[in-house]
Amino acid sequence: xxxxxNIVKTFDGNTVLKDISTVFEQGKxxxxxxxxxxxxxxxxxSTLGLFEVDSGEIWYNDRNFTQMNEKERKVLxxxxxxxxxxxxxxxxxxxxxxxxxxxxxxxxxxxxxKQKRVEFCLEHVNIEKQAFKLAPSEISGGMQKRVAIxxxxxxxxxxxxxxxxxxxxxxxxxxxxxxxxxxxxxxFEMTTIINTHDMNSVIEIGESVLFISKGExxxxxxxxxxxxxxxxxxxxxxxxxxxxxxxxxxx
Amino acid sequence: xxxxxxxxxxxxxxxxxxARPEKxxxxxRQLFHEIDNLGVNSVGIVIIISxxxxxxxxxxxxxxxxxxxxxxxxxxxxxxxxxxLEFSSTMLAxxxxxxxxxxITSEIGTMRVTEQIDSLEIMGVNSASxxxxxxxxAVVFIFPFLYIISVFFGxxxxxxxxxxxxxxxxxxYIDGIQWLFYPYYITxxxxxxxxxxxxxxxxxxxxxxxxxxxxLEVGKASTKAVVNTNILILFFDLILTxxxxx
Numbered sequence: 289x290x291x292x293x294n295i296v297k298t299f300d301g302n303t304v305l306k307d308i309s310t311v312f313e314q315g316k317x318x319x320x321x322x323x324x325x326x327x328x329x330x331x332x333x334s335t336l337g338l339f340e341v342d343s344g345e346i347w348y349n350d351r352n353f354t355q356m357n358e359k360e361r362k363v364l365x366x367x368x369x370x371x372x373x374x375x376x377x378x379x380x381x382x383x384x385x386x387x388x389x390x391x392x393x394x395x396x397x398x399x400x401x402k403q404k405r406v407e408f409c410l411e412h413v414n415i416e417k418q419a420f421k422l423a424p425s426e427i428s429g430g431m432q433k434r435v436a437i438x439x440x441x442x443x444x445x446x447x448x449x450x451x452x453x454x455x456x457x458x459x460x461x462x463x464x465x466x467x468x469x470x471x472x473x474x475x476f477e478m479t480t481i482i483n484t485h486d487m488n489s490v491i492e493i494g495e496s497v498l499f500i501s502k503g504e505x506x507x508x509x510x511x512x513x514x515x516x517x518x519x520x521x522x523x524x525x526x527x528x529x530x531x532x533x534x535x536x537x538x539x
Numbered sequence: 540x541x542x543x544x545x546x547x548x549x550x551x552x553x554x555x556x557x558a559r560p561e562k563x564x565x566x567x568r569q570l571f572h573e574i575d576n577l578g579v580n581s582v583g584i585v586i587i588i589s590x591x592x593x594x595x596x597x598x599x600x601x602x603x604x605x606x607x608x609x610x611x612x613x614x615x616x617x618x619x620x621x622x623x624l625e626f627s628s629t630m631l632a633x634x635x636x637x638x639x640x641x642x643i644t645s646e647i648g649t650m651r652v653t654e655q656i657d658s659l660e661i662m663g664v665n666s667a668s669x670x671x672x673x674x675x676x677a678v679v680f681i682f683p684f685l686y687i688i689s690v691f692f693g694x695x696x697x698x699x700x701x702x703x704x705x706x707x708x709x710x711x712y713i714d715g716i717q718w719l720f721y722p723y724y725i726t727x728x729x730x731x732x733x734x735x736x737x738x739x740x741x742x743x744x745x746x747x748x749x750x751x752x753x754x755l756e757v758g759k760a761s762t763k764a765v766v767n768t769n770i771l772i773l774f775f776d777l778i779l780t781x782x783x784x785x
Contacts, residue, residue, distance in 0.1 A: 338657055365663035376654040390662050393562055449661075 289314045290335065290447065290479055295344035297327075297334050304330045305341070306503045314479045316495040317470050321484055323525060327503040328483045332451055335481070336368065337361055348447065366394055369440030369478075371450040371469075375432040377424035377439070384410065384420040387439045394443060409438040413468060430461035434468065441472060448473065448480040454489060466492045487526060490514060499525070549745050555667035556675065556741075569673040577639050577674065577740075578681030582688060588634060589627065589689040593696025596621055601706030614707050615715015618697045620724065627689035628728040629776045632735035635685070636768040640743035643674055644764040647747030648757035656748070667748060675740040682736030683729045727783050734779060735772050742768045
């Protein structure tokens, strides 16, 4: 579980996050939604400590992240997996090298054990063996995202962060990625936070949804409640897509 | 942003670079890769440039010392001392700042803008140390070797070109390059090349590490890195020459 308490973040006097508090629950896919530029990525990166918050507290279970020094944060980050928007795979190493990297860096596993773990992770995200030796630039965008997920789960993380994991993917592949993240979240009992503006993802896997607008928390609930939230800003965001307006009308 | 801001951030980056590595084995693997990538891959261009410069200098010295009152050995001596004192250390460092420096900035800068550096940080890896330390060690290690290779091939270039151009004979040239030889010149230039190696790796790494934006900004950062590295090389050349040679 990750708890945010009154998070405020400013850049050059411009307040990007305004007093945001929420709880991301373990074993659930927690979605942060909002328009482009609403502060989703800043919130995600602040939670990870890539941006320092101006005020507020971030708790990873009973550990206060905001009070930790850099050394303590490094230890905690070994419990964190992250899937970046563009995959952020290391260009200079192969697909399996990418997944092996955190194992090489942080474990004392034997070479055979590492190989077994790499194969387990890659097979879990449905990457075929023929692709193991390829460079990231030689595989498709959807596969890159899946390899990024495999790398993120390599060290058995307790917390999984995904920044727009299905951006730039076709709807079918996007659904596969969403379902994969949800399955892994349940299987490994992770606290998963997904940043997205894709309503399909919300309807598909939004067990807990936080809607932010212009850096403010506007609404919180589940995918079942979202179409009847009564929040005007959220309605404007969702029903910009006519399909969801028709869904609400039961058409 | 001000000059002092960059100085402060550069030293703060260096503090992170020289932190204790997470896993020595991986750093060593990275170090050997960088020695090959940044050092060994530069040997060819160093040889080509040195042969040509050695040859050109020999012809120019012969031309400017055509007066019979000058001993013919001065041509070899002039070529040798220019190579030993300035060309094979400073000029080569300027050339390497263009080749190796822009490579370092674009590699690290691309990793920054594609979030690969963020990815390392989130894993708990000290990205500054993991990416930059092996490059600094590799370049500092390889520079003295490149210096020696450059001197050797520069002298060889003069030996081949001088007689072909008909400006000096082989015995005169060989006598010249042995005449009034001070071994301290080599020590002095190797000290310089160690300093320059550090600058050629660390300054471009700084510009790449803190780049923001996309491909365009990475390109601009590479240009800035090369220009600033060149200025710093010349500045330190002046200081080191003043301190060590006079």
